[in-house]
Amino acid sequence: xxxxxxxxxxxxxxxxxxxxxxxxxxxxxxxxxxxxxxxxxxxxxxxxxxxxxxxxxxxxxxxxxxxxxxxxxxxxxxxxxxxxxxxxxxxxxxxxxxxxxxxxxxxxxxxxxxxxxxxxxxxxxxxxxxxxxxxxxxxxxxxxxxxxxxxxxxxxxxxxxxxxxxxxxxxxxxxxxxxxxxxxxxxxxxxxxxxxxxxxxxxxxxxxxxxxxxxxxxxxxxxxxxxxxxxxxxxxxxxxxxxxxxxxxxxxxxxxxxxxxxxxxxxxxxxxxxxxxxxxxxxxxxxxxxxxxxxxxxxxxxxxxxxxxxxxxxxxxxxxxxxxxxxxxxxxxxxxxxxxxxxxxxxxxxxxxxxxxxxxxxxxxxxxxxxxxxxxxxxxxxxxxxxxxxxxxxxxxxxxxxxxxxxxxxxxxxxxxxxxxxxxxxxxxxxxxxxxxxxxxxxxxxxxxxxxxxxxxxxxxxxxxxxxxxxxxxxxxxxxxxxxxxxxxxxxxxxxxxxxxxxxxxxxxxxxxxxxxxxxxxxxxxxxxxxxxxxxxxxxxxxxxxxxxxxxxxxx
Numbered sequence: 001x002x003x004x005x006x007x008x009x010x011x012x013x014x015x016x017x018x019x020x021x022x023x024x025x026x027x028x029x030x031x032x033x034x035x036x037x038x039x040x041x042x043x044x045x046x047x048x049x050x051x052x053x054x055x056x057x058x059x060x061x062x063x064x065x066x067x068x069x070x071x072x073x074x075x076x077x078x079x080x081x082x083x084x085x086x087x088x089x090x091x092x093x094x095x096x097x098x099x100x101x102x103x104x105x106x107x108x109x110x111x112x113x114x115x116x117x118x119x120x121x122x123x124x125x126x127x128x129x130x131x132x133x134x135x136x137x138x139x140x141x142x143x144x145x146x147x148x149x150x151x152x153x154x155x156x157x158x159x160x161x162x163x164x165x166x167x168x169x170x171x172x173x174x175x176x177x178x179x180x181x182x183x184x185x186x187x188x189x190x191x192x193x194x195x196x197x198x199x200x201x202x203x204x205x206x207x208x209x210x211x212x213x214x215x216x217x218x219x220x221x222x223x224x225x226x227x228x229x230x231x232x233x234x235x236x237x238x239x240x241x242x243x244x245x246x247x248x249x250x251x252x253x254x255x256x257x258x259x260x261x262x263x264x265x266x267x268x269x270x271x272x273x274x275x276x277x278x279x280x281x282x283x284x285x286x287x288x289x290x291x292x293x294x295x296x297x298x299x300x301x302x303x304x305x306x307x308x309x310x311x312x313x314x315x316x317x318x319x320x321x322x323x324x325x326x327x328x329x330x331x332x333x334x335x336x337x338x339x340x341x342x343x344x345x346x347x348x349x350x351x352x353x354x355x356x357x358x359x360x361x362x363x364x365x366x367x368x369x370x371x372x373x374x375x376x377x378x379x380x381x382x383x384x385x386x387x388x389x390x391x392x393x394x395x396x397x398x399x400x401x402x403x404x405x406x407x408x409x410x411x412x413x414x415x416x417x418x419x420x421x422x423x424x425x426x427x428x429x430x431x432x433x434x435x436x437x438x439x440x441x442x443x444x445x446x447x448x449x450x451x452x453x454x455x456x457x458x459x460x461x462x463x464x465x466x467x468x469x470x471x472x473x474x475x476x477x478x479x480x481x482x483x484x485x486x487x488x489x490x491x492x493x494x495x496x497x498x499x500x501x502x503x504x505x506x507x508x509x510x511x512x513x514x515x516x517x518x519x520x521x522x523x524x525x526x527x528x529x530x531x532x533x534x535x536x537x538x539x540x541x542x543x544x545x546x547x548x549x550x551x552x553x554x555x556x
Contacts (some may be wrong), residue, residue: 001380014319015320021062024062033057033059033065034056034061034228035069035231036056036066036090036474037070037103039073039078040070040072040082040083040457041081042273043085045296047266047314049093049309049313050316051223053310054232055232059098062156064229065099067095067101069101073212074212075200079203083286085155087298093296093306093307095306101226105217106221106222109225110217111467117178117247117250118161119154119223121408123176124157126166126175126176129172132147133175138190143182145251146189146190162548176195176211178194189242192214192243194216195214203282212428216243220243220247225253228370231257232259233260241258250531260320262318262322263323264319265483267483268481268482269479270294279293284495291303291473301532302475302545303530303545304545305337305341309333324483332551334546340373341371341374342521343521344369344524345524346508347462347524348461349389351396351435354388354477358440362385363463366446367379367447380511382511383465383510385463387463392433394406394435405459406422409421412459413444413456413459415556419449420438420439423437423439425436462477466510468508469508470508471540472502473502473503476498476500486504515531515542516529517530517535518530527545527546529545530543531543
């Protein structure tokens, strides 16, 4: 991927690239170091993908490195399962980290930093409740006030902090706070909490610790320990930058710097971990990797490619103002890449039998390109005989003048095969059409056509003799509104009841029996699909990634 990023250098720079280039030009750093610091309390989603592409992209472009650092400072919500899922997602996107690290690697060092602050008179143990602390902080227009615990001596604070570490107090009984400025216009600077007591089992350190650092304390110091040059966060961390800089300055450690960029939220979905968890636990979706979820695991299962997601992240860019990106952009990126790589196959969703009455012989093998966009894609064999299936909605008994599919007396081409004409419609006792008797033109074979017949319609089909049933899951957007997280009422009120439609017995051409997980297919005239991991040899299941065209744009 390094060559790809070098090829992009001539494009206009975003504001973060401008900062990096200025720092390198000034000799501030010989090389840059970024980091991606997820909390292992859930699965990564499309919003994380933007941050991953940004951090790893910068280090690839400018010859540095990116650390993967798990922000595992909250043992109550973190699990090893999420750690492994996050690593899998990053590698699937096409990136490799310089070092795999954990905030818990630095617990001893962070504790020592806290002791240093206490010794400098810059931190104290507070017995106040969370409600009392919030009240004492004041308001944006009124300064806060310190309580009596702020007057404790250095020796008393050191003793109490060690007792907190040793597990001598209950959760919430005490906290360690920085002594900064209770009248600061930045509310976060009003003596922020650095450590809280949590008697909880940690997925890596077990029961070794009874106290855990807050994000504001662990973040900047971890960056500094790793010599991160450009610590890139989202815009909600702008007010936290002042604390970040203050702690590094007071501790006199490596001066990492924080920079912020705006979120690019995706329409018709959510990226709140809490709300995504609710969708899972309340069974609105089948799990974190449900193909309707915006998680990377869900997008992968649905058939999105790493290339299409990286393309999406590049297209939406980097800015300083939050923006809602239409889901059509991501779908467009998927179509662009899948059109180049997807194998073409024919699947009939709602079969209608066609009998070619003038076809003689047992049948024959025809040939068709696997992908007309790929010169090296090769061809496949397709069996043909006198009995076929086409889509029921590709036939109309009383067709209007400009109807170019099959109708009585009308002619169409069967893809990669022959031109046929409908001669007779067979119905059952209830008047339902059960069969079409057609004739074909032997000299109209695709690639060898000498018939001189010109038709405007081409239909996909399968051979009745060797087609086989598959399950098709047609996925669509999970919500009916662009911004369900900010819509009036409960976000679950806007769930799209049509977001999953299952076709139980679609009929597929023989070549699809060889389908493998992670292969991508274009079902002709239907959309792009991939084999679901839950498939068995007896029951193949295909998930729709995207339609061939943007049906939502038409609906608007």
